[in-house]
Amino acid sequence: MAVNITLLFTTQLLQILVGTFYINRHIKFRRWDKSFLSALIINITWFVIGMVVGLTIYSLIGKNLFTDLLMIFINTIIGLGILIIIQKKKWLRSLEIVAFAQIILFIATIYISSLFDIIDIFLITGDDKLDGSKFTFVLFLLVIFGVSGFIASWGDKIQLVKLRRVVVIVGVIPGPLCLMLMFIIQQRMFFDYFIVDSLISIIISIITIAIAKLIAYKTIPIQEIRDLKVLEKGKPLLKVTNLKVYYPLLKGVLKRKIGEVKAVDSISFEIKTGETLGLVGESGCGKTTIANTILGLLDIEDGEILFHDEPIPNEFSSYFRQKIQMVFQDPDASLNPRLKVTDIIAEPLKNLLAITDKMKIRRHVLRLLKQVSLKREHMDRYPHEFSGGQKQRIIIARALACNPELVVLDEPTSALDVSVQAQILNLLIDLQEEYGYGFLFITHNLAVVNHIADRVAVMYLGKVVEIGETDQIFLNPAHPYTQALLKSHSEIDPFDQDIKYVIDGEVPSPIDPPPGCTFNPRCVSDNRTPECEFESPHQIKIDEGHYIWCVNPPYGVKDREGMD
Secondary structure, three states: OHHHHHHHHHHHHHHHHHHHHHHHHHHHOOOOOOOHHHHHHHHHHHHHHHHHHHHHHHHHOOOOHHHHHHHHHHHHHHHHHHHHHHHHHOOOHHHHHHHHHHHHHHHHHHHHHHHHHHHHHHOOOOOHHHHHHHHHHHHHHHHHHHHHHHHHHOOOHHHHOOOHHHHHHHHHOHHHHHHHHHHHHHHHHHHHHHHHHHHHHHHHHHHHHHHHHHHHHOOOOOOOOOOOOOOOOOOEEEEEEEEEEEEEEEEOOOOEEEEEEEEEEEEEEEEEOOOEEEEEEOOOOOHHHHHHHHOOOOOOOEEEEEEOOEEOOOOOOHHHHHHEEEEOOOHHHHOOOOOOHHHHHHHHHHHHHOOOOHHHHHHHHHHHHHHOOOOHHHOOOOHHHOOHHHHHHHHHHHHOOOOOOEEEEEOOOOOOOHHHHHHHHHHHHHHHHHHOOEEEEEOOOHHHHHHHOOEEEEEEOOEEEEEEEHHHHHHOOOOHHHHHHHHOOOOOOOOOOOOOOOOOOOOOOOOOOOOOOOOOOOOOOOOOOHHHHOOOOEEEEEEOOEEEEEOOOOOOOOOOOOOO
16 A cells, blocks of 8 residues: 555656646746646645545555556546636647646556566566467567557658657557557466457557547647738838847856847848848848848847747747748758759648648648749659759758748858849849738848849848938948948959959957947948947938938938938
8 A cells, every 4th residue: 555655646746747847947938828836736736636536546446457447537628628628718739738748647656557567477487378478469569569669650640740759649649559468467368369459459559549549630720722812012010129139158067158249239121021121231130130030040138029020939939930931042052952843832832721632732832833934744753853043942942842021042142143133133123023921131232232222221230220211221322331332342353353342351240349339340431429439329211211220420411310
């Protein structure tokens, strides 16, 4: 009796510790919408109920097979009750994970309890028939585990279930458990009935797996494939306000924080439908960090990112993954070399829309390929069979698969030849004119920005120093850094091959930026004053929609109030 109580207490305590660990982990990643106390109360409730029920049953009945089955049933009912509370409270699925983990842990205790009985049987020696039963039991137990695991994991749809590992475990557990209980009951007679016992165990596994999958498939949010949506141009799409993204600097074995890199520091901009915002600046100024933050790949230190006036959550939902897509810089690294083009473009359809009908997928992939000027014969080829420009078209088709509204393009033409760059840029312009997509175009190439962008934001060391219409930036640059960038732009001239302009000095370290204006050590403007070395830049309005961040206004410009 003491052993049973000790085992019960240990397993119940293990359940509450695991539940608390899960909640703590989800709070750390900001996936929990309630306080830690809420999780702790539910875990303690589970612990107390489990202990009371377990002690009552053990004291009244004692430990036997009936007790184990009764305990499984009672704990399962408790778990279902907790899940019902979760659904009514509309909490995040982290608590759902805790509930499932505790149910599985309790069933695992039944496995452990049965395992002790099996060990007692295996310690019996000198009985040849029992030895045959032992060998047969171990062999078929492994077979049933393997067969059940394969059946539970098989199929495309199971990959779309969020808690697929839980579904697999729940489906696999009953079959082997049934075989273990039969072996404990039959012992020497197991060798005579092992075929029947194994068939019964496999049938039970198949039934439970089928039921678990049927329930799990109901949770998949299957959507219809829609034609590419035409957006009304000029509507607010993305708004970034005072965005800050810092990288911590850690040192030592204990990973103490000794500083931080201000990769993005108080940046604000907005993008409308049918508009392209060009983001330019030197390497390391924070352009790609902004893109990764918008895509939910990095945590925000401070500030706000709104998509259709709705804050983008820390953990991207299926909706935002459909509406915000990315075109990467390197087409070779962006494509899986083991997949055909159809499978590559179909990944968003399977993962985000839960479409598994192969014919429906192929028809939609063909329409997307035609949108990017590729043909039917390209569908069943592998990435290595395409040129660089064709690979970039495939990536663009994949980005368009789920009807996005905002496309982030991180230097999509830098790895391509000049003639191919023109084709890709013209393709993007045509798609934007037809469907009204909003583009965030990140590049070093000022000529590309001049060709494709409606508005341009110039970045330096994690800050925007100038923003305005493309013509305003290229024809009337006001910030010294923007002027220096445009002067340093190289041109092909066979009669004059000298470098016209080079920005003096080195880019300061983002770990320890200079005080005041971060550009002041390299600034050669006549408007530079001693105040630049200790005063922070402020927003200055040059013209309607044209702003710079500087200490002193340019000559001929009054220091007017910036935008709201």
